[in-house]
Amino acid sequence: MDDVNTSFHRSTSSSGTNESESERLSQDLAIFLSNPALSSKLTDGSLNLASYSSTINSELAVLEKECIQLHRSAEDDVKVLRDEMGVCDEILAGLQEMLLGFQADLSGLSGDIRQLQDQSRSLAIQVHNRRQAEEGLRLFLERIVVPPNLAETISRGVIDELYLECVKDLEEKIAYVALTAEEAANDPSCADPELTSSKGIPPALTVAGREMADHLAKLRLRAVEGTRTYFLNTMKDLRRPKTHVRMIQTHALLKYEYLVDFLLVANPTIHAEIRDVYVESMSKTLHTLFRTYHKQLLTLDMRLATRVDLIAVEEAALRDAFSTKVNMKKRGDAFVLGERAKVLDGFITANGDAVAAWASYSPINAHLAAINGEKYSYEMIYRSIMSHLIDAATNEYVFARQFFKEYGQNDCFHAIFGKSLSLVLEQLENYLFNCHDAIAILLMIKLTHSYKRTVKVRRIDKVLEPFLDRITNLLWPRLKMVMDAHLRSIRGANAKKVGAGDIHPHLVSRRYAEFTCSILSILNRSHRSTISDDDGANSDGQNETPASRDLTNPSHRGSAGDMLMNDLDAMVEEMVLLLKRLSDVHNSNKKKIVFMINNLDQIITIFKERRVAGKELNRFNELLLQQREFFVEEELLQNFSKMIAFVQQTEAHMSGVSTPKGARGVAAPADVVNPDVVESLVLEFSSNWKAGIEQINRDVLSYFSNFRNGMEVLKQVLTQLLLYYTRFQDVIRKVWRGKPPAFCKDLVSTSVILAEIKKHALSI
Numbered sequence: 001m002d003d004v005n006t007s008f009h010r011s012t013s014s015s016g017t018n019e020s021e022s023e024r025l026s027q028d029l030a031i032f033l034s035n036p037a038l039s040s041k042l043t044d045g046s047l048n049l050a051s052y053s054s055t056i057n058s059e060l061a062v063l064e065k066e067c068i069q070l071h072r073s074a075e076d077d078v079k080v081l082r083d084e085m086g087v088c089d090e091i092l093a094g095l096q097e098m099l100l101g102f103q104a105d106l107s108g109l110s111g112d113i114r115q116l117q118d119q120s121r122s123l124a125i126q127v128h129n130r131r132q133a134e135e136g137l138r139l140f141l142e143r144i145v146v147p148p149n150l151a152e153t154i155s156r157g158v159i160d161e162l163y164l165e166c167v168k169d170l171e172e173k174i175a176y177v178a179l180t181a182e183e184a185a186n187d188p189s190c191a192d193p194e195l196t197s198s199k200g201i202p203p204a205l206t207v208a209g210r211e212m213a214d215h216l217a218k219l220r221l222r223a224v225e226g227t228r229t230y231f232l233n234t235m236k237d238l239r240r241p242k243t244h245v246r247m248i249q250t251h252a253l254l255k256y257e258y259l260v261d262f263l264l265v266a267n268p269t270i271h272a273e274i275r276d277v278y279v280e281s282m283s284k285t286l287h288t289l290f291r292t293y294h295k296q297l298l299t300l301d302m303r304l305a306t307r308v309d310l311i312a313v314e315e316a317a318l319r320d321a322f323s324t325k326v327n328m329k330k331r332g333d334a335f336v337l338g339e340r341a342k343v344l345d346g347f348i349t350a351n352g353d354a355v356a357a358w359a360s361y362s363p364i365n366a367h368l369a370a371i372n373g374e375k376y377s378y379e380m381i382y383r384s385i386m387s388h389l390i391d392a393a394t395n396e397y398v399f400a401r402q403f404f405k406e407y408g409q410n411d412c413f414h415a416i417f418g419k420s421l422s423l424v425l426e427q428l429e430n431y432l433f434n435c436h437d438a439i440a441i442l443l444m445i446k447l448t449h450s451y452k453r454t455v456k457v458r459r460i461d462k463v464l465e466p467f468l469d470r471i472t473n474l475l476w477p478r479l480k481m482v483m484d485a486h487l488r489s490i491r492g493a494n495a496k497k498v499g500a501g502d503i504h505p506h507l508v509s510r511r512y513a514e515f516t517c518s519i520l521s522i523l524n525r526s527h528r529s530t531i532s533d534d535d536g537a538n539s540d541g542q543n544e545t546p547a548s549r550d551l552t553n554p555s556h557r558g559s560a561g562d563m564l565m566n567d568l569d570a571m572v573e574e575m576v577l578l579l580k581r582l583s584d585v586h587n588s589n590k591k592k593i594v595f596m597i598n599n600l601d602q603i604i605t606i607f608k609e610r611r612v613a614g615k616e617l618n619r620f621n622e623l624l625l626q627q628r629e630f631f632v633e634e635e636l637l638q639n640f641s642k643m644i645a646f647v648q649q650t651e652a653h654m655s656g657v658s659t660p661k662g663a664r665g666v667a668a669p670a671d672v673v674n675p676d677v678v679e680s681l682v683l684e685f686s687s688n689w690k691a692g693i694e695q696i697n698r699d700v701l702s703y704f705s706n707f708r709n710g711m712e713v714l715k716q717v718l719t720q721l722l723l724y725y726t727r728f729q730d731v732i733r734k735v736w737r738g739k740p741p742a743f744c745k746d747l748v749s750t751s752v753i754l755a756e757i758k759k760h761a762l763s764i
Contacts, residue, residue: 140208141208143172143173143176143177144173144176144177144208144209144212145212146170146173146212146215146216146219149166150166150169150170151219153166154166154167154170154219154222154223154226155219155222157222157225157226157229157230159226159227159230159256159259163226164256164258164259166223167223167227167258167259167262168258170216170219170220170223171220171262171265171266173212173216174213174216174217174220177209177212177213177216178213220266223262223266224262224263224266224267224270227259227262227263227270228263228270228273228274230256230259231253231259231260231274231277231278232274232277234248234252234253235274235277235278235281236281237252238278238281238282238285239281239284239285243285245282245285246395249395249399249403253399253403254399254402254403257402257403260274260403260404260405261405264405275404275412278412279412279415279416282396282416283415283416283417283418283419283420284419286392286396286416286417286419286420287419287420287423290385290388290389290420290423290424291423293366293384293385293388294381294385294423294424294427296366296367296370297364297366297376297381297384297385298381299366299370300364300366300369300370300374300375300376300381301375301376301377301378301381302375302376302377303378304334304377304437304440305334305435305436305437305438305440306436307434307436309334309436309437310485310486310489311335311486311489311490311508311511311512311515311571312486312489312490312492312493312497312498312508312511312578313489313498313507313508313511314497314498334437334439334440335439335511335514335515335518336514336518337439337514337517337518337521337522337610340377340379340439340440340443341443341521341522341525343377343379343380343383343443343447344443344446344447344450344522344525363383363384363385363387363388364376364380364381364384377437377440378431378435378437378440378444379439379440379443379444379447382428382440382444382447383447385424386424386447386448386451389420389421389424390451390454390455390458390464392417392420393413393417393455393460393463393464394455394458394460396413396416396417397413397460397463400412400413400416413463414463417463421467425467425470425471425474428471428474429474432474432475432478435478435482436482436485437482438479438482438483438486438515438519439515439518439519439522441475441478441479441482442479442519442522442523442564443522444471444475445472445475445476445479446522446525448468448471448472448475449472451464451468452465452468455468476560479564480563480564480567483564483567483571484567486515486571487567487570487571487574490508490512490571490574490575490578491574491577491578493508493578493581494581494582495581495582495584495585498582501582503586503591503594503595503598503703504598504705505598505599505601505602505705506579506582506595506599508575508578508582509575509579509599509600509602509603510602510606512571512575512603513602513603513606513607514606514610516568516571516572516607516612516616517606517607517610517612518610519564519568520568520612520614520616521610521612523561523564523565524612568616569615569616572616572619572620575603576619576623579595579596579599579600580596582595583595583596589634590631590634590635590638593627593630593631593634594631594703594704596623596627597624597627597628597631597704597709597713598703598704598705598706598709600620600623600624600627601624601704601706601709602706603620604617604620604621604624605706605709607620628712628713628716629716631713631717632713632716632717632720633720635696635699635700635717636696636717636720636721636724638695638699639688639691639692639695639696640685640692640721640724642681642684643681643684643685643724643725643728644724646673646677646678646681646728646731647724647727647728647731650673650731651727651731654731654734673731673735675741678732678735678741678743679741679743681728682732682743682744682746682747683743683746685725685728685748686746686747686748689725689748689753690756692721693718693721693756693757696714696717696718696721697714700713700714700717715757718757719757721753722750722753722754722757725748725750725753726750729747729750732744732747
């Protein structure tokens, strides 16, 4: 069998050798043929392969000998190389043995590594399981276990932000420990409704939960005690004088408003105690504050009006105690509005827009005002008190709702402000008992209406509007009493009481005009009508502005406003009657008329200066025009009475009797007028008309102190004179239609009279 194999291998190797030799031969032939010289010689047959083969063999023999000789010469080097290769074989054998030892060692280590890998996988599974268990227990323990710093912070009792956070954490733990399965399922705010952290067991049923419940309850009691002590001490500071209440509320109470909610849940009794203490403290503080502030401001009241400061005041009330002269300081009374209307600046309008001046207004500083010796009218004092009151009420209303979380009808606002509101009402009522300043009262009414809009914008009208209504109910009746007193003073006045005076404007008319303008300016402040000094009235003396027509219907002011306007209407008529009674003192009809004109003009001038229009102004304009017409007739009758009487009688006769006809159709002069009388009138007028105009000019300048009024009167007198003289000439022309009489040459031209009138007008 071995022989067969051997022969098979030999045959296989021999066949393989033959194949390799044939391949080598083919390669050699290819190389041989690649030589161009040999290839060309083979092609043309000039190459002898036998000789060429012998040549090659000889060359190979030579090369073999040379190679053998070369090996013999390098015999020593080959020997050394062989020795070195033997050493390398020994070294490689040692390395092989070492590597085989390493292989054996590594085989043992791989078993240890496999064992360690198995242990590692086992430990990883244990760690994973323990971590899952720890995560579940951590959430549970964090919710029920009290950290040492939390217990220490609450036990120390120092109220700060850390204390607040600790109380919040404590309440969360207490709520969790007391949690049951039903509560967790029904409470939408529950963070763990399925009780995952406690593995589905309600915390209240766990051993740890029952054990921690007692500790948490004790710690809550300590927190309640610390919170109560803090709030009581803070509210004690509210009762100290000169305490900044708002700062304490913001930085000491509202900052820890959560603690109030905590007390409401943890101990409602303590919460009620804290609420009652705060209500009592703030009630006393505010009551003392407003009582002291009002007392200080009353020392700054200038008391503009007293019981005797009426429109028709008796002359004796204007005299000093030790003199018969009128004290001019007493004539500057409380009837002028002046700068007092500025007290209404800076309030919220009916449309709800805030005026910019509201932000810049600051109440009166009583201490600084007393040092500087300043005095104020009572409406300014009233505004300062009410501004303080409404600001404080707004602050307390918002604070009480935010701090105590009370939004119902029984909140603590009324308990806090009840005494203060009653005090303000009592102080105002006491002041009104002796208040005779109608302007101040009306300004306070307007202020009260503005405050109603303010509290509505601030959304505290529910608690303050009844209080403001009570103030309004105090002010309107008192204003009615003062207005009735003024009306009675005018109705009962006469020359003996108020003084007869002369033909110039009386003090009563100035007081009346100032008072009426002040009242109308206040009433119409939001829709004031203004008039111009030059075109305030038309030729008929009637103001035609739309605003003045609106003032004739004051129904938009309400019943109280209508009552006031009715008093003003009655006052107008009583004032007219009083002026007539005062004018009756003068012995001549002309002086009576001059007195009426001067007083009516003074009233109208004040109305225009105060830029007040209305039916009152229209009424006095009508009376003034009427009195001017009376004066024109009286003044002309003084110097031209004969001519005026002649013109009036002749015109009446000529219009009432049919005109007789002459031969030429002309009325006979003797049947209508006496030519001698007409001639004497013509001559008298031509000689005296300039002197008469001069006299009229002097009379007007002496009668009327208001030059504008005097100029109007003078123009009317001279115009009427020119009109009478023109009518006188018309009578002459109608009587002597055919041939004018000889005395017509003495008639004065109307253009000459008109030029003289213009000269006097320009001189004025």
